[in-house]
Amino acid sequence: MIAEIGSFALILALALSIAQAALSWAARWRRSAVLAGGGEGAALAAFLSVAVAFAALMHAFVTSDFSVANVAANSHSEKPLLYRVAGTWGSHEGSMLLWCLALTGFGAAAAGLGRSLPRGLRAVTVGTQGLLGVVFLAYTVFASNPLTRLAQAPVEGRSLNPLLQDPALAVHPPFLYAGYVGMSVVFSFAVAALVEGRVDAAWARWVRPWTLAAWAFLTVGITLGAFWAYYELGWGGWWFWDPVENASFMPWLIAAALLHSAVVTEKRGALPGWTVFLALAAFTFSMLGAFLVRSGVLTSVHAFAVDPTRGVLLLIILGLTAGLGFTLFAWRAPSLQQGGVFAPVSRESALVLNNILLTAATATVLLGTLFPLIREAATGEAISVGPPYFNLTFTPLMTALMILLPVGPLLAWKRGDARAGVKRLWWAFAVAVAVGWVVFAAVAPRHGLGAAGVAMGVWLIAGALAEIFERIRLFRAPGGESWRRLWGLPRGAWGMTLAHLGLGVFVLGAVFETTWKVEAAEALPVGGSLDVGAYHVVLESIAPAPGPNYEAERGAVTVTKGGQVVCRAKPERRLYSAGGQTTSEVGLCYRGLSHIYLVLGERREAADQPVWLVRAYWNPWATLIFVGPAIMALGGLVSLSDRRLRLGVARRKEEETKA
Amino acid sequence: MSWLPKSPKARRRLTLVAAIAPVLALAVGLTLWGLSDSISFFYTPSQAEAAKPEPGRSIQLGGLVAAGSVVKHPDGRVEFTVTDQQASDRVVFQGDLPDLFREGQGVVAIGAFRADGVFEAKRVLAKHDERYMPREVEKALKDQGEWYGDGQRPEHVSKGSGAAE
Numbered sequence: 001m002i003a004e005i006g007s008f009a010l011i012l013a014l015a016l017s018i019a020q021a022a023l024s025w026a027a028r029w030r031r032s033a034v035l036a037g038g039g040e041g042a043a044l045a046a047f048l049s050v051a052v053a054f055a056a057l058m059h060a061f062v063t064s065d066f067s068v069a070n071v072a073a074n075s076h077s078e079k080p081l082l083y084r085v086a087g088t089w090g091s092h093e094g095s096m097l098l099w100c101l102a103l104t105g106f107g108a109a110a111a112g113l114g115r116s117l118p119r120g121l122r123a124v125t126v127g128t129q130g131l132l133g134v135v136f137l138a139y140t141v142f143a144s145n146p147l148t149r150l151a152q153a154p155v156e157g158r159s160l161n162p163l164l165q166d167p168a169l170a171v172h173p174p175f176l177y178a179g180y181v182g183m184s185v186v187f188s189f190a191v192a193a194l195v196e197g198r199v200d201a202a203w204a205r206w207v208r209p210w211t212l213a214a215w216a217f218l219t220v221g222i223t224l225g226a227f228w229a230y231y232e233l234g235w236g237g238w239w240f241w242d243p244v245e246n247a248s249f250m251p252w253l254i255a256a257a258l259l260h261s262a263v264v265t266e267k268r269g270a271l272p273g274w275t276v277f278l279a280l281a282a283f284t285f286s287m288l289g290a291f292l293v294r295s296g297v298l299t300s301v302h303a304f305a306v307d308p309t310r311g312v313l314l315l316i317i318l319g320l321t322a323g324l325g326f327t328l329f330a331w332r333a334p335s336l337q338q339g340g341v342f343a344p345v346s347r348e349s350a351l352v353l354n355n356i357l358l359t360a361a362t363a364t365v366l367l368g369t370l371f372p373l374i375r376e377a378a379t380g381e382a383i384s385v386g387p388p389y390f391n392l393t394f395t396p397l398m399t400a401l402m403i404l405l406p407v408g409p410l411l412a413w414k415r416g417d418a419r420a421g422v423k424r425l426w427w428a429f430a431v432a433v434a435v436g437w438v439v440f441a442a443v444a445p446r447h448g449l450g451a452a453g454v455a456m457g458v459w460l461i462a463g464a465l466a467e468i469f470e471r472i473r474l475f476r477a478p479g480g481e482s483w484r485r486l487w488g489l490p491r492g493a494w495g496m497t498l499a500h501l502g503l504g505v506f507v508l509g510a511v512f513e514t515t516w517k518v519e520a521a522e523a524l525p526v527g528g529s530l531d532v533g534a535y536h537v538v539l540e541s542i543a544p545a546p547g548p549n550y551e552a553e554r555g556a557v558t559v560t561k562g563g564q565v566v567c568r569a570k571p572e573r574r575l576y577s578a579g580g581q582t583t584s585e586v587g588l589c590y591r592g593l594s595h596i597y598l599v600l601g602e603r604r605e606a607a608d609q610p611v612w613l614v615r616a617y618w619n620p621w622a623t624l625i626f627v628g629p630a631i632m633a634l635g636g637l638v639s640l641s642d643r644r645l646r647l648g649v650a651r652r653k654e655e656e657t658k659a
Numbered sequence: 660m661s662w663l664p665k666s667p668k669a670r671r672r673l674t675l676v677a678a679i680a681p682v683l684a685l686a687v688g689l690t691l692w693g694l695s696d697s698i699s700f701f702y703t704p705s706q707a708e709a710a711k712p713e714p715g716r717s718i719q720l721g722g723l724v725a726a727g728s729v730v731k732h733p734d735g736r737v738e739f740t741v742t743d744q745q746a747s748d749r750v751v752f753q754g755d756l757p758d759l760f761r762e763g764q765g766v767v768a769i770g771a772f773r774a775d776g777v778f779e780a781k782r783v784l785a786k787h788d789e790r791y792m793p794r795e796v797e798k799a800l801k802d803q804g805e806w807y808g809d810g811q812r813p814e815h816v817s818k819g820s821g822a823a824e
Contacts, residue, residue, distance in 0.1 A: 234755075341667040344674045356679050360686040367690055371698070381700060384719055388697030393689040397682070521754055523735040584755075601755035606733030613735050613755050 003068050006056025007147040010097075013049035013104065014141055016042045017133035020107070024127030028120055028195070036123045040111035043126055046133060047108035050101045057097060057146050058088045067153035070094060070146040076159035076578045078549035083160060086170035090160045092294055092310070093146035095173060099290070100136050102181035107133055110185050110210075117206060124192035125185070132184050135317050143313050159578035162550065168228040176221030176248060180286040182214025183251060186258070187283035190276045191325060194332040199272035204265035207279060209640055211262060212495075214282075215255040216636030222248050223629040230626075234584040234599045236519065236617040238625055241390040246369040247289030250362050254282045257358035260351045268340045268413060270348055273333045274355070280329055284322040285362075291318050292369070343415040350408030350416075357401040364393040402456055402507065405500060406463020410470060424470055428462035443516060453511030460504030464497045495639020502631030509593070509624025518618040523604060523611040533618035535596060536560045542600075542612065550574040552585070555600040555612065559589055566591065571600040571614075594620040699769070705746035707772075714774045720748060721767040729762055741768060741778070748772075752780040760785045 024039030026032070057070070061084045066072040074091040075084055083090075089098040107129035114122045140146075163169075189207050193199045225248065230238040239245060258278040265275045295311020342348035368385045375383050406428060410421045436455025440448060469475075471493060472485040520532040529538040538558045545554035552574040559567050569587030576583070582602075589596035601613030664670055701719045702710060712718050720741055728740035737752045739762075750768050760766060760783065770780035 338668070341671055344677075349674065349678070352675065353678055353682075356682045360682050364686055364690050364693075368693070371694060375698075383698045383700050385694070385698050389693040392693040392697060393686070396689060397686060400682070400685075521735060523733055599755070601735075602731075604731050604733050604735070611733050615755065 002056050002059050003065065003147050003149060006053040006060075007145070009049045009052035009056065010137070010141055010145070010147065013046045013053065013100070014134065014137040016046035016049055017104070017130050017137055019130075020046055021127050021130030021134055024123045024130055028123040028127065031119070033119065036119060036126075039123065039126050039130065043104070043111040043130065044108045046130075046137075047101075047104040050097070050104045050137075053147065054088070054097055054101050057094060058085060060147070061085065061087045064157065065153075066155070066157050067149050068146075069148045069150045072150060072154050072157045074160050075157040076549060077156060078578070079160065079165065080548050082167065082170055083165045086164075087160045089173045089177075090164055091146070093140075093144045095177070096136070096140045096144050097146050098173060098177050099181055100133070100140050102177045103129070103136055103184055104133050106182060106185045106210075107188075110188065114206075118196075118198075121189075121192045121196050121198065121203070124195045125188045128188035128191045129184065132188065132321065135321065139313060139317060143310055156578075159549070159576065162574065162576040162581050162583045163232060166228060166232050168224050169232070172221055172224040172228060174221075175217050175224060179214050179216075179218025179221050179255075180248075180251060180289060182210060182217055183255065183283040183286045185210045186214065186255075186279045187325065190279035191328060193276055194328050197332065197335055199265065199276055199336050201266050201269055204262045204275060207275075208259065208262045208266065211255055211258050211279075211282070212636050212640045215252065215259060216633045216640070218248065218252045218255065219629050219633040219636065222252060223626055223633070227626050230622075231586045231588060231597075232583070234586050234615075236517070236597055236599075236615070236619070238622075241368070241385075241387045243369050244289075244293050246365050247292045250365055250369075251282055251285040251289060253358050253362040253365070254278055254285050257355045257362075258282055260354050260358075264348050264351050268342065268348060270338075270340050270342065271352070272336045272338070273329075276333065276336070277329060278355075278359075280322070280325045284318070284325070287314075287318045287321060291315055340414070342413070345411065345418045346416040347408060347411045347413045350404065350411055353404060354401065354408065357397055357404075361394055361397040361401070364397065365390065368393065399456065402460055402503070405460060405503075406466065409467045409496065409500075425463060425466055428459060428466045431462045432456070432459035445516075447515050450511055450515030453515065454508060457504045457506075457508035457511060460507060461501050464500040464504065467500075468493070468497050491642035492639050495635045495637075495642065498635030498638060499632045500635075502628045502633075502635060504628070505624050505631055506628025509621045509626075509628055512621035513619050513625060516620050519615070520617075521613065521615040523606070524614045525606070525609045525611045528611070528614075530614065530616060532596070532616040534561055535566070535616075535618060537596075537598065537614070537616045539612065539614055545572060547574065549578060550576045553600065553603070553612075555587075555598075555614070557587060557598050557600075557614075559596055559598075567596065569596070569598050571598045573600045573602070590623070593623045594618070595622045597622075701767075703743040703746075704741055704748045705743050707748065708746045712772060714772050717769070717771050719767050719769050720750065720778050720780075721765065722747075724760070724762050724764055724766055726762045741766065748776075748778050750778045750780050750783075752783055757783055757785045 020039050020042035023035050023042060027035035027039055057068075059065075060068045060071045061075050062081065064071065064075060064077040064084065066075075070091055070093050071087070074094070075087045079087070087094070089095045107126065110129055111122075111126045114125065117125070186207055189203070189210065193203050225245070226238045229235075229240070258275065261271050261275045261278055264271050291311065291314040294314060368389050371385050372383050375381060406425060407421050410424050411417075432455045435458045436451045439454045440446065440451035443451070468489070471489060472482040474482050477485070518533040520530050522528070522530040524530065524539045526539060526541055529536060531537070536559070538560070540556040540558055542553055542555050545552040552572045554570050554572045557569045557571060558565055559569065567589035569589050571587035572585035574583050574585060575581075584599050584601070587598035587600070589598070595617075597617040597619050599615040601615060604611050604613065664673060699717045699719055700710070700712065701721060702712070703722050704720065707718070707720060722741040722743045725740040725742045725747060728738075730738045732738070735753055737754075737756060739750055739752075740747045741750050752768070764785060767784045768778060768780035769782045769784065770778060772778050
């Protein structure tokens with residue numbers, strides 16, 4: 001019964017989205033506040049309906065109702081509660097429902113929080129969001145309905161893939177989807193701006209919080225995914241340049257570019273067309289991601305069960321939505337006002353350069369991701385583009401970006417003084433070079449590029465701090481005044497500093513881990529040992545460890561350094577009876593910021609005794625890889641809480657322009 | 660600087676072009692270099708026989724793991740045969756096999772042929788998902804008429820993910 005209520009609610013949501021779109025667009029053309037109110041009401045109702053459908057599906061998963069096809073295919077009654085809940089979005093159908101939930105949720109939020117927007121702009125935004133809702137809800141209802149019943153319910157479900165039964169991955173999709181779909185509001189805002197012919201400072205100010213929120217969610221989602229890959233796949237790595245990873249990374253890069261170009265549009269009214277273009281591109285890349293992940297056109301370690309028909313449908317949705325958006329852009333963009341002029345050395349120029357580099361980097365990632373498809377269509381040869389390509393193309397562009405990054409915030413708007421900027425940054429540069437030199441001299445084995453990378457990370461962190469020091473006039477004003485200024489800094493400034501600092505922290509971790517990681521693998525009997533870096537790893541014992549829906553072998557491993565025990569870890573190898581699949585549970589030892597990463601492999605029969613393949617990694621500074629993006633996301637949230645971004649300000653501004 | 664255009668608009672355009680051009684050149688150059696140099700080809704054993712990739716060149720070898728061919732050595736080495744029913748290659752791999760590695764299942768081995776014709780894999784991929792058949796493997800097998808549809812996969816799979824269709 002509950003599943004039927006859910007099905008009904010889903011179809012109702014589709015109808016409400018149609019109403020939302022129709023009412024809002026009609027409100028725009030007839031300038032009717034009543035119709036606009038109706039559209040906003042429909043947006044809220046559509047969200048509630050999808051929420052009911054989502055709750056119904058979650059109920060079916062929690063109670064293990066195997067008469068629902070999706071539950072039977074993706075759940076199992078022995079699964080722990082957390083993973084039964086997470087199973088709701090663990091499959092293709094369920095994740096599309098989550099997508100729709102986020103889409104209508106953002107639509108309702110835009111309708112509810114947009115009170116301060118000009119009426120026309122708000123109506124078109126809500127209407128466009130409604131159209132997106134119609135498209136994706138229609139897809140969910142007709143092509144991938146998660147609430148379809150089976151005529152004959154099986155006694156037991158087929159279980160969620162064991163690798164996905166993990167706390168980080170249980171919460172990874174909601175964050176990722178909030179980020180992906182958050183871009184839809186930005187897209188709708190861009191369409192509204194084009195329809196209204198209004199791209200100005202106020203518009204940029206409305207777009208920025210949505211972009212910030214989506215970007216912060218996406219940052220958290222990607223980081224959780226990387227962390228999951230790190231400790232669950234047991235390969236010792238955290239980023240593989242896999243198509244699915246790239247699919248989530250491209251919208252992130254574009255959103256980062258958009259955040260910066262929106263600042264220029266907000267403060268100086270410049271680059272309106274470019275900002276709108278990025279706003280359209282961000283959601284286009286989100287949809288491209290949805291298509292790549294689900295259609296199976298690219299081989300990936302993360303792909304959902306492949307279904308070409310759905311792929312075609314998603315491709316049509318992508319083409320239609322992005323096509324209409326960019327056609328509108330081509331038609332209306334030339335009529336947008338050009339903003340203020342700026343000198344070659346200025347904050348604007350620095351942000352333009354940031355945008356050029358970020359979009360160029362996105363383009364190389366896009367090309368690398370799609371090249372196997374292009375090549376196969378052209379020559380019929382199957383190829384794969386792997387990490388070497390991305391290291392070669394993406395890394396230099398990002399390096400250029402990071403060299404310039406600390407300079408930008410220190411330049412003045414309109415006309416900057418490069419020499420003054422250099423004067424404020426020389427100490428940061430000196431610190432970076434000194435640290436790089438120390439690392440080069442002290443860390444064995446000696447590695448020039450690695451040391452340069454560490455210097456880069458320090459340069460970013462010191463540069464971010466230099467900007468704050470400059471703002472509070474540290475050492476140039478009396479201490480009391482600096483202190484007072486420090487507390488008076490707007491949250492937006494703190495947000496930027498945190499985001500840039502987080503990037504530096506990430507670079508430190510990524511460079512250190514990639515350059516100086518040590519790997520060792522050996523087949524060990526009980527009592528055997530291997531050495532990894534300075535550490536001595538002993539396999540003390542192996543014991544069976546039964547779990548709720550799996551059987552496991554658990555190793556007790558002791559790690560010593562110079563005869564001193566530094567930690568004990570318990571890596572596991574689990575066999576899930578439901579699918580006959582095995583997974584490895586990595587044993588992690590934290591040594592400050594570094595990890596000793598232990599994987600218990602399969603059992604082999606040697607001549608006299610059984611042996612286990614044990615792999616051990618020394619991953620120095622690996623914690624920073626995940627802490628850095630967390631700081632960046634925190635920066636996004638802090639910036640989001642800036643009162644200048646609260647919509648009341650925009651309203652006042654609108655009243656001023658009216659007066 | 661008198662050679663600069665007079666109108667501010669034209670000046671800004673010139674600045675933009677001056678900023679974009681080197682980045683674009685860098686990006687295009689790196690991309691072309693990367694795509695010519697660091698892509699790896701996918702072969703099934705019979706395609707590899709025809710294409711004869713030079714030893715040491717990184718490629719991907721895909722096919723089915725021949726039944727009864729897997730030999731696991733106690734020192735951690737594994738040997739198995741990857742086959743597409745027309746040709747087969749012996750693969751050696753040092754390390755832990757992926758969780759879904761099975762005889763009769765599709766795999767992709769990433770590595771290079773040694774001079775003696777044995778394929779030395781650096782990584783072996785089978786997928787997270789037991790329903791999965793590597794796409795290139797499926798396509799190559801279909802092209803060669805060696806694809807038996809769902810029958811090759813575990814029986815319960817024919818229901819697939821899509822009871823909804």
